[in-house]
Amino acid sequence: MDFLGSIVFLCLFSMGFCQESMNINHLDPDLLPRPLIIEFSESRLKNMSDDIAIHCTSWRVAVEANNLSPWKTIPKECADYVKDYMLGRSYNVDLEKVSKESGIYAKSLQLKGDGMDAWVFDIDETLISNLPYYSDHGYGSEFFNNVQFDKWILEGAAPAIKPSLKLYEEVLSLGLKIILLTGRNENKRNVTITNLKHAGYHKWDKLILRQNDREKSAAAFKSEKRKEITEEGFRILGNSGDQWSDLVGTSMATRSFKLSNPMYHIP
Numbered sequence: 001m002d003f004l005g006s007i008v009f010l011c012l013f014s015m016g017f018c019q020e021s022m023n024i025n026h027l028d029p030d031l032l033p034r035p036l037i038i039e040f041s042e043s044r045l046k047n048m049s050d051d052i053a054i055h056c057t058s059w060r061v062a063v064e065a066n067n068l069s070p071w072k073t074i075p076k077e078c079a080d081y082v083k084d085y086m087l088g089r090s091y092n093v094d095l096e097k098v099s100k101e102s103g104i105y106a107k108s109l110q111l112k113g114d115g116m117d118a119w120v121f122d123i124d125e126t127l128i129s130n131l132p133y134y135s136d137h138g139y140g141s142e143f144f145n146n147v148q149f150d151k152w153i154l155e156g157a158a159p160a161i162k163p164s165l166k167l168y169e170e171v172l173s174l175g176l177k178i179i180l181l182t183g184r185n186e187n188k189r190n191v192t193i194t195n196l197k198h199a200g201y202h203k204w205d206k207l208i209l210r211q212n213d214r215e216k217s218a219a220a221f222k223s224e225k226r227k228e229i230t231e232e233g234f235r236i237l238g239n240s241g242d243q244w245s246d247l248v249g250t251s252m253a254t255r256s257f258k259l260s261n262p263m264y265h266i267p
């Protein structure tokens with residue numbers, strides 16, 4: 001095709017295209033060629049979102065089942081997922097489930113009545129919530145900053161975890177002794193007491209905090225303290241905590257209850 005032929009071909013092609021365009025309103029829109037992005041958008045993006053949701057749910061179940069190696073932050077791609085979980089209904093429903101099952105177990109206990117039947121509670125993310133702090137720090141997607149976290153702790157403003165407060169009151173009313181065992185440092189004792197009372201927790205038998213022994217794992221520290229508690233004659237019939245390190249090790253409770261916490265891991 002010579003140069004003149006090419007010009008004629010282009011003119012005829014353009015005229016045909018214009019005519020098609022002029023008749024466009026009479027055509028079935030489903031038959032029109034569509035840009036690929038339209039075919040790709042909604043269903044595909046929804047599937048991608050489902051994939052992330054499935055992946056992050058799987059990760060969260062692995063966290064709760066204690067199947068993961070120690071981890072320092074949540075997976076980056078799960079930041080929105082964890083935020084939705086924490087702020088939506090799921091987290092609270094999970095906490096209510098643990099509280100309810102713990103309460104059923106507590107009521108089933110045959111207490112000796114000698115004042116030595118005990119229930120151990122962790123504090124952070126078990127009795128009171130640091131969610132206001134974590135909502136400002138990426139719901140666990142940022143590396144833990146102990147200086148900033150200590151500032152938050154010193155405000156003494158952590159709210160009660162309501163289902164845990166309900167369980168706490170039930171356990172008290174049954175006549176069990178309450179022992180609070182926390183990884184908080186001893187120098188936070190006063191603010192911890194103030195915060196607990198402000199959140200609605202008013203009575204306990206012991207409040208055990210950590211000394212300056214940070215080289216020890218939380219699991220080792222809590223095992224050691226549970227051993228001391230049992231050596232005093234207490235029978236630890238129940239234990240509630242948001243970390244496996246609250247619950248496992250030695251001198252374990254007769255039954256342990258794990259509260260959900262996908263935001264951080266303490267070994």
Ligand SMILES: [Mg+2]
Pocket residue numbers: 122123124125126241242243
């Ligand atoms: Mg905790």
